[in-house]
Structure formats: C-alpha cells, structure tokens
Amino acid sequence: MKTFVFFLTLLASICQAQLVDPAWLRDPEVVAAFQSVPILEGGRHKPLDTHARFLLLRLHGKQSMKVEDPERPGAEHPDLPGVKKLSASEWLLLSWFRPDIARKLPLFVVDNSQAVGEIDVEPKGLRDRYSWNEINPARKKLQEKAEGYSNIERNDRTGVQSQVISLARNFFDYDATSDYLLGARSDWRALSWEVLPVEVQSGLPKEGAYSYWDMASGLGKFIREKGADALAPGTGDKLLTEMIDRVVRPGMTLAIVPPADKANTAWIKVGDLITNVMREPQVAESELAIGRNRDAMLLAAANGKEAFKEAVKKWSGEIRAAAEGRGELKHVDREVSYYKRDYFTNALVLFLLGFLIATIGLVAPQTKFARIAGRIAFVPLVVALAYSVWGIAERCIINERPPVATLYETILFITAVSSLVALLLERVMRNGAGLALTGFLGALGLFLSNRFMALDGQDTMPTLEAVLITNFWLATHVTSINIGYAGAMLASILSMVVLAYRTFARGPGAIEKRRLLTRITYGVVCFGLLFSLVGTVLGGIWANDSWGRFWGWDPKENGALMIVLMGLVILHARLGGYIRETGLHVLSVLLGMITLFSWFGVNQLGVGLHSYGFTDGIWRALLISWGIQGGFMLLGLGHWAFERWGKGANAAKAPVKAQG
Amino acid sequence: MSSSSSQSTTNPFVLLFRFFSSFGLAVTVLSLLLVITLLGTLSQSDIGLLDSQRKYFDSWSVVHDFHVGSTVIPIWLPGGMALMMLLFVNMACGAVIRMRKGWKTIGVLISHLSIMFMLAAGYVSYLFKTEGALPLFEGQSGDLYQSYHDRVIEVRKFDAEGKGEATTLMIPMEDFMDLEPGKARTFYSKDLPFELLVTGYQRNAQVVPKQEEGASVIDGFGIQPVRVETTDEQNLSALVVTVTPKDGGAVERAILWEAAFEPFTVKAGKEAYTLSLTRRKWKLPFALRLEDFQRELHPGTEKPKRYTSHVTKIDNGSEQPQVITMNVPMRDRGFVLYQASFSQGTSGEQSVFTVASNPSDQWPLWSCVAVAFGLTIHFVMHLAQFLKRTLKPKEKAAA
Amino acid sequence: MNEFHSRRRLAVVFCCLSVLPFSSACKRLGERVEITETREISQYEAEPKLFAYSQQRFSNDPLSWETPAGWVQAERSQMRPINLRFGPNGEGECYLSMLPGGAGGTVANVNRWRKQMGQAELPEAEVAALPKRVLMGIEGVFVTLDGSYTNVGSAEATADQRLMGVIAALGEVGLFVKMVGPKELVVANEPAFNQFVESLRLRLPQGGGK
Structure with missing residues (x-):
C-alpha cells in the first residue's frame, strides 16, 4: 500500500511538470508579467526581458528564435503548434517550464563546425545551430577541452579553441537556466526521505510531496543544533549533492530576490536563499515568499491555465513590490517598452524605404517625378530620424546619463547625427541626393549597430567604469568628439559619392553639381574638424582634471588627434591651392579611413579587453571598409591622372603652366 | 595670403620668411605629424607608451623601421618635437604676421593664436612639469611624491x-x-x-x-x-x-x-x-594623512563605482580635512592631487594619489575656449556666406 | 616698405626662436660630471638602515636577521628558514623554524623541548610563569634547559647540553628560535643569541622607494 501511494505521488509530480501547456507560456498576460520582473545583473536593475534577450543573443546570435519542424523545414514544430518564432522572453519561459521541449530546439550557434567536431558531435553546416540535446552527450568532453584551452593565453588561442571555450560557457549557462525549476519538479520524498534524521522527518508531512524549502529548513535547524556530524554517514553528502545540483546551481543564474534589509544592495539569488534557509534560523518572510512562489507557479499549473496565470502574476507582483519599496524599480518598465518599441529596427526599415524612394527619384533628376519622389521620401526619413532620436533619448533616461558612453552608443549617435546633417544638406542640394544619402547613412549605420551588438553579445547598457561616471564630461567631450566623427564620416561618404558620380555623369550640368557637392564636402570637413578639435581638447582638459595630464599620447587620444590633423591638412592644402576638387575628395576619403581607425581600430590595439572572436569580427569589418575606401581613393587618383593626361593632350598646342 | 612682397626677390630673409609662412610648410608639417602620430600609436603595443612617446613625440628625429614582408626598411623622419616647433613658427609667420588682419580673418587669427598658446603650454609642461605617485596606507602620512x-x-x-x-x-x-x-x-x-x-x-x-x-x-x-x-x-x-x-x-x-x-x-x-x-x-609644501579610503561598488559586482579618500592636509601644524575622489582632485599652491588607484594588502588599504605640478596646468582650458570661439566665428561666417550664395538665386528662380 | 621691414625683423626673431630649443636640448656629458642637484629629506621618510650588507640589501627573503660574528650559515630548508652554526667545530646550532597551526600551542611545545632534553613535563601554570621574550615583535616565552639532548630522529642522547629558545605565536603560525649545544659553548654564545633574536624581523616593504 505504502509503495502504491509513493508511486502515485511520484506519478503526480511527474505529471505536474508536464501540465504547463506551451501555449500558456505565450499568453500575452503571462509574458508581460514575466518581462517586467526586475532583476539585478551586472550592477544594474533591469527587466527579466533584457536578461532573456541578451542571453539568447549570446547563445543564438539573435534576440528571437525561429521555430520549425527539424525533420521537415518550413513545417510547424510538433511540440509547438502554431508557433513560427519565439521572442526571447517566450524562449526563456519555455526553458524554465518546459525544458523537455526547449532543449530540442537548435539553440547554440557555432561559427565553425570544427569546434563541435572537436567534442565528437556530428557537425552540420559550417556555421550552424545545435540543440542542448545534441551537445549534451558530449558535455564531459566539452568541459575537459574547454578547461584545457583556457590555460592557453588568450592571444595564442586559435579561432576553433576560442569557440570551444565559448560553446562550453554557453552550454553550461543554458544547462543551468533550463534547470531553473528543477528543484520544484523533483520528488524530494524519493530523493531524501530515507536518509533524513527522524527529527527532520517529524516536521514534514507523513505522506505526499514536500518541498525542498521545508526540508532545508528542518535540516538546517537540525544541523545548527546538533552539528553536521550528527547526520548518518553519507547522508550529508547525498543531500548536499542533490540540493546543489537541483536548486543551488540553477538558482545562481539570476539575482531576483530583493533583500528585505534595505542596507544590503546585492540582490539574492535563489541559490543563496536556500543556503540562507539552512544556515540562519530566521530568513525574511518577503524573501522566502519569492523563493517559494517561484515553485508555486509550476504547481499551480496542475489546476489549469487561470490558476497558472494567477500564480505568475502573484510572483511577478511580489518582486516588483519589493523592488519598488527599495526604490529600485525605477526604469524597468521603460526598458521593457524600449525594447518592445524596437526604435532602431523601425528606423532602419524607414531609412531604407526613404533611401529607395529617393534613389528612384534620382533616376530622372530635375523632373516633376523627381520632386514628387523627394517629397514622398522625406516622410519616412523624418520619421526614421525621429525614431532614432527618440530611441537615443529613451536610453538616456534609462541610463540616467548623456547619450554616448559605449562603443555601441557611438554608432547610434553618429548615425543619427550624420543622417540629420545629410537631411539638412538636402536643403542646399535640392536634388534628392541629400535624401538618398540620409537614407543610406541611416540604414547602414543602424545595420552596423545591429551587427555590432550581435558580435558583442552583451547588454548594451552596462554600468560604467568609475572614471567615466561624470555627466558633465560625457555630455561635452564625448558628445562633441562623436559629432566630429559623424562629420568626418559624412564627408568621406560624400566624397565617395562624388567620385562615383564623376565616373558616370558627364556634361556641364554634372560639373556644376559636382562643384556644389565639393563645396558641401569641404563644409562638412570643416564642421567635423571644428567638433573633433574642440572635442579632443575637451578630452585633454578632462584628462587633466581627472588624472593630471592634458595629453599622454595614448592610442585613443592619438586617434582623435589624427582626425584633427587630417582635417587641418585638407583645409590648408585647399587654401594653399595644392588640392582642388579631386584632391579634396581623395583626402576626404582618407579622412574617413583615419576616422574608422580611431573609432574602432585603436580599441583593438590594446590586448585582453575583448574576446578573440569579437576583435576578429571588428578587424574583418575594418579591413573590408578600408578596402572599399582604398578603392575609391584609387578611383580618385585615376580621375586625377585622367585630368592631367587629358589636359596634357589638349595642351599640346597651348602649354598650360602647372598650378602649384 | 598674397602680400605686397610676392614679386620675385633674392633677399634671403624674405625667402626664409616666405618659406616659414607658407601653406606648403603647414601641409607638410601637419602630414608628417599625422604619420608620426600613426606610427607612434601602432608602436605602443610593442614598445609601450613611454618609449614610443620618447621615440616619436618628444624627439627631434626618429628612424622608423618599416616592415615589408621580412625585409626591414629604416626610414628617417623628423620627430614630434621638431615638427611641433616648426608648426609653431609656421603659424606665427603665416597666420599671425603675414595674414591680413581684419574682421574677416579675426576668427582665424584667434584660433591660430590659441593653438600656438596650446603648443606653448605643451612645451612648458614638457620642461617643467613634475608628476608622481604618493601612496598612503590608512593612518599613514607623507609629503613626497x-x-x-x-x-x-x-x-x-x-x-x-x-x-x-x-x-x-x-x-x-x-x-x-x-x-x-x-x-x-x-x-x-x-x-x-x-x-x-x-x-x-x-x-x-x-x-x-x-x-x-x-x-x-x-x-x-x-x-x-x-x-x-x-x-x-x-x-x-x-x-x-x-x-x-x-x-x-x-x-x-x-x-x-x-x-x-x-x-x-x-x-x-x-x-x-x-x-x-x-x-x-619631490616634496610637497604640505603633508597628507590618509584617514579613510572608501571603495563603492556597483551593487552585486566587483566593479568599482567610486573611490574616495578622506585625507587630512597637514600644513605648518594646522590640520584640515579634505576629500579626494575620482574626477575631483585637490588643488593647492600649484600642486594637484588625484585619486589614481588603490591596493589592498596585509597591511590594510592603500590609496595611491597622483601628484602633478604643472605651471601650464590650466592653459589648455583657456586655449580651448578661445579656439572654439575663433573657429566658430570663422565657420559660421563662411556658412552664412555660402548659404546666402547658394540659396538666394534658387529662391528667386522658384519665386 | 616700413611694414616690410618690421615683418622681416619679426621673421628673424622667430627663426632665432626656433633654433633656441634645439641648442638647449643637447647637454654634453664628459668623462667627469659634477653632482649639483639636491633634494630635501622629508620627515615622513623611513630612515635607511646603515651598513646593511648585500644579503640584507638584495635578498628577496621575507626574513631579515644579523648573523652574529663567528657564526656561520648552514643549509636552509623549509623546516629551518634560518639555520646557523657556531663553535670551533660547529657543535652548536641555532635555527628559526615556523610551523603552521602552532603545532599544539605554547605548552605542548615547551614540553616537547623538555622531553628532548630528558626532563619531565611542566603543567600549564608553570609554563605561563616562564620569562617572556619578544620575537619578531611578538611576545613569546623564553626557555633555558640543561640536560641530555635527543635530537629529532636520533636514537642516542648527547650529554651535558644546554637548550635555549623562544616560542611565540604569530596568528596561526608558531615561531621558534632554538639554540642547542654543549653547555659551556651555549653560555658563551648567549650575547650572540640575544643579538640574533633581536635582529630577526619580517621584511615588509616600507611605503615609498619600492
């Protein structure tokens, strides 16, 4: 009889786990309740949604996940009917509540199939995604290999070795994440009853399931009173191993419990909470409730969807209330909506649309058709710019600081500034070229910002180094130097446009247009020079104020100086008559190359700040850009040579003095 | 830039002056400075900041080894010091003495004078600046850096x-x-x-x-x-x-x-x-005693948010409490004390201050304000002119 | 023309100015150079130790001590970070040893030494009454024992010996200085022993200089 009851409980507990219908996890109310749960991560209070997004981005290379039948591409996944795509939060919930399904999904992105070959997993495509189930059989080998490679100096590792290390990190992080509710899903009677001391048993129900919270509290009391030695031999080890594997390890993935003690700034992880329950006679009720109610969500699923929903809302509400009481809920909801509105993707699409319409208009310049196209293109471009500015503003509010403090933010900011300036230039050009340029710059910049985020795979709103926490200098020096970068980039792209235009368009009209564009380019170079110069000097003044030297020839400073020097060279060479149209454009393209070097290149010169793969990706992008720019410079030199040649040929009769 | 003396002349002073005030010299010096800056930056990962600074920027000349495949081609280049001196003279001759003065060029004049002032500040600091570390344990006093x-x-x-x-x-x-x-x-x-x-x-x-x-x-x-x-x-x-x-x-x-x-x-x-x-x-004219060193972390991490040293300034027997923290140094009699770093050891927490004494400490600030002012005047004037020329006729045409 | 002349003068001035730094930059260094620079000593500077010998100046040994005149260094080991010998044939030995965990506390160690000298164990109260002695800045007990000495690991005892030593505890670490040898020799070397014990210290880099 007793065994029968035991069997029933076991069955019940297994069934409970199966009872969360994956469809419930995509219910908007459920998702919204989870997304807005505050957590503490990387020194900052943020929504669970952000955690899910960047975890998925790091593991998967994207912030959402496509779902299809692995056997029949394009068809529905048998376990997830009606689902084409999972958002990051939906994926996290599936991993918590239905790991059996989530672990089948192709999650881990591996850039080079050799990395999985190393651990004896059957490789798929060269760059492909693997599920937890596919990697799991090799977990031991993966760990051994990764540990071995970790002993190699970071700069000496091969690409494949680095990928094995990051795959191991990703796999074990996800392993713990997908076990987040394993403690609640486990049958603790089967695991522990036999070895528990009588004193602990008497505090637990004689029949039916009991939670590890009750068990831990009884066991903690027993150990505190009688010492760990009073446990039967082997008991302590066995219980400890189970607790660590099922509760502590998965529980360490998130700091989700706001401490009841207001003086304590570090939020508690469920793994710490259970340790506290065992170690201390009294654990704050509010903290314990969050731990217990986390498991209650899973158990409530047995009573149907509505009960589940209620439990989810209760848990989320408790954490939010506790955070609010501490004054730490601040911008969590704003951040959820920031990501939901997806300002920069929307802006990207609109920039692209505006670019296409404006380009169509350029096919037949100076016609009515072109004017109408220009007017139409103007609308999406202005909306796109508004989106960009709005998104940047939201980030400022969430971070409580000026717009630029990280490399990712420089891309957003420079894109917004340069496309805004390009839009203003249209007022001077009045032929649609400014519009096309605006769309092109905006779309390109935002596309690159997206790629950069994917390469980096980290929260784009990190806490800052101590010395950077100064709103005055972030607002003045960083902002003006980035406006300078924007000017320099815009000038170099304008020059590339002119050089290309020159290759295809001829005739007196074209020459006049080119002249105008050249003057505009020159103006933009001056604009960039003004801001880079002031920004660079401001940086020196900041450095002098913060660590006592105005100028230290450090790579980042030198990078900024190089932009200023190049700007000055262009300015003086033109004033001195050494360069005219073509020369200006060639040097302005060079200015763009130098700007890219200062913007991204110098950061990669130092060692050990970023992972190998990341640096690798940046260098590749830089080399490609330099290659393209170099090509344009050659084109410019070609024009120049042609000019000379042409002149030389024409001037056979009347020699013209070379102008110095 | 054309002046009354632009006719051909053989007067060596005139020729020399013409050379030193030329745009050609400006472009050459600026370009070389750009090259030196690039090479000096790249070399830092091999020889470190100090050596690259001495070799490329504080020097009169430098021989840079260019690597082409496995062959090394040594190229002589003027050093940063020489180039900056030349630039100074070039600006003095070209933009201050030779340039026509008037309302139209006032912005240019201001910005060149302020850049010259900034270069002078750099040279003064190169000659007279002292900089060093003053490490103190909690409770310890010191007046040497x-x-x-x-x-x-x-x-x-x-x-x-x-x-x-x-x-x-x-x-x-x-x-x-x-x-x-x-x-x-x-x-x-x-x-x-x-x-x-x-x-x-x-x-x-x-x-x-x-x-x-x-x-x-x-x-x-x-x-x-x-x-x-x-x-x-x-x-x-x-x-x-x-x-x-x-x-x-x-x-x-x-x-x-x-x-x-x-x-x-x-x-x-x-x-x-x-x-x-x-x-x-070097000795400070006062002593400093570290009373308390505080390190604030971002919650739940080991990442510092702020370092703060509570110190007592001991000056001729009188004691005065002071606070030195990131971005907020202490200034007294031309000496500036910054919170630089810290270390934690068996003997307690040690706060490390950087002490700097620089006669030209604030010169770049004044110069920056002036250069921004000058350039803004100049570019805004040009922009206005340009817009007037470009927009007017079209508006007329459109009207 | 006047303007031209003033310009020319200015140009000359600037050309001269530009040469000035070049000329001042090179300082000729000959075979002999006079020392001219001085610096004021600060009251907060640690006073140096005069007449330090090379061992004290360069060894990165965390321990510093003076080897008394007539004493020689023997091979050092993990167990004996300082190991000294004295006497005509090196019959006397004096060494420092450190044991983590204090190896049972002061009483146990005093009695361990008593046992080695063939003497009965002392009760705790009597150990507490032993004379005090400072070792490396820590107060310890000073022990003098006469008798037949049985060294660790040796089967036979040597008669007519004297053991003189200090036992102190630095946190968890037990510190011992032990001198053993023929009684007369040990008595004669007591001043040297005192010198050694007083000179013994842990070297912590003092603020500044390093």
Whole structure:
C-alpha cells in the first residue's frame, strides 16, 4: 500500500511538470508579467526581458528564435503548434517550464563546425545551430577541452579553441537556466526521505510531496543544533549533492530576490536563499515568499491555465513590490517598452524605404517625378530620424546619463547625427541626393549597430567604469568628439559619392553639381574638424582634471588627434591651392579611413579587453571598409591622372603652366 | 595670403620668411605629424607608451623601421618635437604676421593664436612639469611624491651618531642612463670625500646571488639583465658604482638596484654616506594623512563605482580635512592631487594619489575656449556666406 | 616698405626662436660630471638602515636577521628558514623554524623541548610563569634547559647540553628560535643569541622607494 501511494505521488509530480501547456507560456498576460520582473545583473536593475534577450543573443546570435519542424523545414514544430518564432522572453519561459521541449530546439550557434567536431558531435553546416540535446552527450568532453584551452593565453588561442571555450560557457549557462525549476519538479520524498534524521522527518508531512524549502529548513535547524556530524554517514553528502545540483546551481543564474534589509544592495539569488534557509534560523518572510512562489507557479499549473496565470502574476507582483519599496524599480518598465518599441529596427526599415524612394527619384533628376519622389521620401526619413532620436533619448533616461558612453552608443549617435546633417544638406542640394544619402547613412549605420551588438553579445547598457561616471564630461567631450566623427564620416561618404558620380555623369550640368557637392564636402570637413578639435581638447582638459595630464599620447587620444590633423591638412592644402576638387575628395576619403581607425581600430590595439572572436569580427569589418575606401581613393587618383593626361593632350598646342 | 612682397626677390630673409609662412610648410608639417602620430600609436603595443612617446613625440628625429614582408626598411623622419616647433613658427609667420588682419580673418587669427598658446603650454609642461605617485596606507602620512619614470642616484651623508643630513645629493638619470656595460663616467662633488664611477646600467634587472667569482660579482651578488617591460613603471634598473676616496683609501664597489631593501653605505672617517638608486622624489609644501579610503561598488559586482579618500592636509601644524575622489582632485599652491588607484594588502588599504605640478596646468582650458570661439566665428561666417550664395538665386528662380 | 621691414625683423626673431630649443636640448656629458642637484629629506621618510650588507640589501627573503660574528650559515630548508652554526667545530646550532597551526600551542611545545632534553613535563601554570621574550615583535616565552639532548630522529642522547629558545605565536603560525649545544659553548654564545633574536624581523616593504 505504502509503495502504491509513493508511486502515485511520484506519478503526480511527474505529471505536474508536464501540465504547463506551451501555449500558456505565450499568453500575452503571462509574458508581460514575466518581462517586467526586475532583476539585478551586472550592477544594474533591469527587466527579466533584457536578461532573456541578451542571453539568447549570446547563445543564438539573435534576440528571437525561429521555430520549425527539424525533420521537415518550413513545417510547424510538433511540440509547438502554431508557433513560427519565439521572442526571447517566450524562449526563456519555455526553458524554465518546459525544458523537455526547449532543449530540442537548435539553440547554440557555432561559427565553425570544427569546434563541435572537436567534442565528437556530428557537425552540420559550417556555421550552424545545435540543440542542448545534441551537445549534451558530449558535455564531459566539452568541459575537459574547454578547461584545457583556457590555460592557453588568450592571444595564442586559435579561432576553433576560442569557440570551444565559448560553446562550453554557453552550454553550461543554458544547462543551468533550463534547470531553473528543477528543484520544484523533483520528488524530494524519493530523493531524501530515507536518509533524513527522524527529527527532520517529524516536521514534514507523513505522506505526499514536500518541498525542498521545508526540508532545508528542518535540516538546517537540525544541523545548527546538533552539528553536521550528527547526520548518518553519507547522508550529508547525498543531500548536499542533490540540493546543489537541483536548486543551488540553477538558482545562481539570476539575482531576483530583493533583500528585505534595505542596507544590503546585492540582490539574492535563489541559490543563496536556500543556503540562507539552512544556515540562519530566521530568513525574511518577503524573501522566502519569492523563493517559494517561484515553485508555486509550476504547481499551480496542475489546476489549469487561470490558476497558472494567477500564480505568475502573484510572483511577478511580489518582486516588483519589493523592488519598488527599495526604490529600485525605477526604469524597468521603460526598458521593457524600449525594447518592445524596437526604435532602431523601425528606423532602419524607414531609412531604407526613404533611401529607395529617393534613389528612384534620382533616376530622372530635375523632373516633376523627381520632386514628387523627394517629397514622398522625406516622410519616412523624418520619421526614421525621429525614431532614432527618440530611441537615443529613451536610453538616456534609462541610463540616467548623456547619450554616448559605449562603443555601441557611438554608432547610434553618429548615425543619427550624420543622417540629420545629410537631411539638412538636402536643403542646399535640392536634388534628392541629400535624401538618398540620409537614407543610406541611416540604414547602414543602424545595420552596423545591429551587427555590432550581435558580435558583442552583451547588454548594451552596462554600468560604467568609475572614471567615466561624470555627466558633465560625457555630455561635452564625448558628445562633441562623436559629432566630429559623424562629420568626418559624412564627408568621406560624400566624397565617395562624388567620385562615383564623376565616373558616370558627364556634361556641364554634372560639373556644376559636382562643384556644389565639393563645396558641401569641404563644409562638412570643416564642421567635423571644428567638433573633433574642440572635442579632443575637451578630452585633454578632462584628462587633466581627472588624472593630471592634458595629453599622454595614448592610442585613443592619438586617434582623435589624427582626425584633427587630417582635417587641418585638407583645409590648408585647399587654401594653399595644392588640392582642388579631386584632391579634396581623395583626402576626404582618407579622412574617413583615419576616422574608422580611431573609432574602432585603436580599441583593438590594446590586448585582453575583448574576446578573440569579437576583435576578429571588428578587424574583418575594418579591413573590408578600408578596402572599399582604398578603392575609391584609387578611383580618385585615376580621375586625377585622367585630368592631367587629358589636359596634357589638349595642351599640346597651348602649354598650360602647372598650378602649384 | 598674397602680400605686397610676392614679386620675385633674392633677399634671403624674405625667402626664409616666405618659406616659414607658407601653406606648403603647414601641409607638410601637419602630414608628417599625422604619420608620426600613426606610427607612434601602432608602436605602443610593442614598445609601450613611454618609449614610443620618447621615440616619436618628444624627439627631434626618429628612424622608423618599416616592415615589408621580412625585409626591414629604416626610414628617417623628423620627430614630434621638431615638427611641433616648426608648426609653431609656421603659424606665427603665416597666420599671425603675414595674414591680413581684419574682421574677416579675426576668427582665424584667434584660433591660430590659441593653438600656438596650446603648443606653448605643451612645451612648458614638457620642461617643467613634475608628476608622481604618493601612496598612503590608512593612518599613514607623507609629503613626497615619486616619479613614475625618472630614476636618480641619491647620496646622503650621516654623522657619527647615524643622524642623516637634511638634504641629499642627486645624480639625474640623464647623466647615467647611457652607461651600459663598458661605458663609465665619474661623478664628483666638493661635499663628498670620494668620487663615484658609475657603469653597467641596466634598465630592467634582477640582482641575484652568484656563486662563481668574477668581475661582475660583488659580495656574492651580480646584476642579471631582464627583458625590458613595455610598461616602464615595472622596470627595475640596476648599476655598478665604484667609490674612490679622495684621500687615497681603499676602493669599494657596490651594486645599486631600485628594488634593494637598503642603500649601500660607504664609511669615510667617522661619517657614513648612503648610495641608492631610486625614483626621483619631490616634496610637497604640505603633508597628507590618509584617514579613510572608501571603495563603492556597483551593487552585486566587483566593479568599482567610486573611490574616495578622506585625507587630512597637514600644513605648518594646522590640520584640515579634505576629500579626494575620482574626477575631483585637490588643488593647492600649484600642486594637484588625484585619486589614481588603490591596493589592498596585509597591511590594510592603500590609496595611491597622483601628484602633478604643472605651471601650464590650466592653459589648455583657456586655449580651448578661445579656439572654439575663433573657429566658430570663422565657420559660421563662411556658412552664412555660402548659404546666402547658394540659396538666394534658387529662391528667386522658384519665386 | 616700413611694414616690410618690421615683418622681416619679426621673421628673424622667430627663426632665432626656433633654433633656441634645439641648442638647449643637447647637454654634453664628459668623462667627469659634477653632482649639483639636491633634494630635501622629508620627515615622513623611513630612515635607511646603515651598513646593511648585500644579503640584507638584495635578498628577496621575507626574513631579515644579523648573523652574529663567528657564526656561520648552514643549509636552509623549509623546516629551518634560518639555520646557523657556531663553535670551533660547529657543535652548536641555532635555527628559526615556523610551523603552521602552532603545532599544539605554547605548552605542548615547551614540553616537547623538555622531553628532548630528558626532563619531565611542566603543567600549564608553570609554563605561563616562564620569562617572556619578544620575537619578531611578538611576545613569546623564553626557555633555558640543561640536560641530555635527543635530537629529532636520533636514537642516542648527547650529554651535558644546554637548550635555549623562544616560542611565540604569530596568528596561526608558531615561531621558534632554538639554540642547542654543549653547555659551556651555549653560555658563551648567549650575547650572540640575544643579538640574533633581536635582529630577526619580517621584511615588509616600507611605503615609498619600492
């Protein structure tokens, strides 16, 4: 009889786990309740949604996940009917509540199939995604290999070795994440009853399931009173191993419990909470409730969807209330909506649309058709710019600081500034070229910002180094130097446009247009020079104020100086008559190359700040850009040579003095 | 830029002036400065910041090795110092003396004068600036800051009771850093009863016990050169000094090492003299006592959010509490004290301050304001002109 | 023309100015150079130790001590970080040893030494009454024992010996200085022992200089 009851409980507990219908996890109310749960991560209070997004981005290379039948591409996944795509939060919930399904999904992105070959997993495509189930059989080998490679100096590792290390990190992080509710899903009677001391048993129900919270509290009391030695031999080890594997390890993935003690700034992880329950006679009720109610969500699923929903809302509400009481809920909801509105993707699409319409208009310049196209293109471009500015503003509010403090933010900011300036230039050009340029710059910049985020795979709103926490200098020096970068980039792209235009368009009209564009380019170079110069000097003044030297020839400073020097060279060479149209454009393209070097290149010169793969990706992008720019410079030199040649040929009769 | 004297002339002064005030010189110097900056930046990952600064930026000329495949092509280039001097002269001649003055060029004039002022500030700071570290444990007081890079040999006299004199003689690094093994130089002073022959300077070395006898082994120890670190602060230099008494007494030899625990002592009659190789030290006109060092972290991480030192300034017996924190240094009598770093050890928390004394400390700030002002005037004037020209006729046409 | 002349003068001035830094930059270094620079000593500077010998100056040993005149160094080991010998044939030995965890506390160690000298164990109260002695800045007990000495690991005892030593505890670490030898020799070397014990210290780099 007793065994029968035991069997029933076991069955019940297994069934409970199966009872969360994956469809419930995509219910908007459920998702919204989870997304807005505050957590503490990387020194900052943020929504669970952000955690899910960047975890998925790091593991998967994207912030959402496509779902299809692995056997029949394009068809529905048998376990997830009606689902084409999972958002990051939906994926996290599936991993918590239905790991059996989530672990089948192709999650881990591996850039080079050799990395999985190393651990004896059957490789798929060269760059492909693997599920937890596919990697799991090799977990031991993966760990051994990764540990071995970790002993190699970071700069000496091969690409494949680095990928094995990051795959191991990703796999074990996800392993713990997908076990987040394993403690609640486990049958603790089967695991522990036999070895528990009588004193602990008497505090637990004689029949039916009991939670590890009750068990831990009884066991903690027993150990505190009688010492760990009073446990039967082997008991302590066995219980400890189970607790660590099922509760502590998965529980360490998130700091989700706001401490009841207001003086304590570090939020508690469920793994710490259970340790506290065992170690201390009294654990704050509010903290314990969050731990217990986390498991209650899973158990409530047995009573149907509505009960589940209620439990989810209760848990989320408790954490939010506790955070609010501490004054730490601040911008969590704003951040959820920031990501939901997806300002920069929307802006990207609109920039692209505006670019296409404006380009169509350029096919037949100076016609009515072109004017109408220009007017139409103007609308999406202005909306796109508004989106960009709005998104940047939201980030400022969430971070409580000026717009630029990280490399990712420089891309957003420079894109917004340069496309805004390009839009203003249209007022001077009045032929649609400014519009096309605006769309092109905006779309390109935002596309690159997206790629950069994917390469980096980290929260784009990190806490800052101590010395950077100064709103005055972030607002003045960083902002003006980035406006300078924007000017320099815009000038170099304008020059590339002119050089290309020159290759295809001829005739007196074209020459006049080119002249105008050249003057505009020159103006933009001056604009960039003004801001880079002031920004660079401001940086020196900041450095002098913060660590006592105005100028230290450090790579980042030198990078900024190089932009200023190049700007000055262009300015003086033109004033001195050494360069005219073509020369200006060639040097302005060079200015763009130098700007890219200062913007991204110098950061990669130092060692050990970023992972190998990341640096690798940046260098590749830089080399490609330099290659393209170099090509344009050659084109410019070609024009120049042609000019000379042409002149030389024409001037056979009347020699013209070379102008110095 | 064209002036009344643009006719051909053979007057060498005119030609020289024309050369120094030309746009050609400006473009050449700026371009070379750009190249030097690029090379100096790239070289930092190999030779470190200090050496690249000395080689490329503080120098009159530099020979850069260009690597093309496996062949090395050495190219001579003017150094940063020479280029900046030339730039200064060029600006003075071209933009200040030669340029027509008027409302139209006022912006240009202001910005060139302020850039010249900034270069002058850099040169003054290069000549007269002192900068060093002042580390203090909680409760400890100090009024000395020691250079990060500058080494000196200190010679200090002690009387028969072992009481040291209030001043010490110093041999600056420039006088002995070239004395690699095989080169030697004698140092003397009327205040010293002996002469010092210095040789065998190593920029980074270990002093290790040596069993074998030999010329390089002194009292069981010898200098062992180590690869020079790219961060110069980590280098520990060493040298050999030979002490020859003026009265013809016995000659002594000793190793001096930056990391030695104690100085070498020379006995001369009843008095004694200590010799040591150390970082150059400067004295503040006041002392500082560290009362409390606080480190604030981002919650739940080990990432610092703010370092703060609560100190007491001891000035002629009067004590005054002060706070030094990130981005908020303490200034007094031309000295500026910054919160630089900290260390945690067995003896408690140690806060490290950077102390700087720079006569041209605030010059760049004034110059920056002026240059921004000047350039803004100039560019805005041009922009207005440009817009007027470009927009007007079209508007007329459109109307 | 006047304007031209003033310009020319200015140009000359600037050309001269530009040469000025070049000329000042090179300082000729001859064979002999006079020492001219001085620096004021600060009251906060640690006073150096005069007449330090090379071992003290260069060894990165965390321990510093003076080897008394007539004593010689023997091979050092993990168990004996300082190991000294004295006497005509090196019959006397004196060494420092350190044991983590204090190896049972002061009482146990005093009695361990008593046992080695063939003497009965002392009760705790009597150990507490032993004379005090400072070792490396820590107060310890001073022990003098006469008798037949049985060294660790040796089967036979040597008669007519004297053991003189200090036992102190630095946190968890037990510190011992032990001198053993023929009684007369040990008595004669007591001043040297005192000198050694007083000179013994842990070297912590003092602020500044390093």
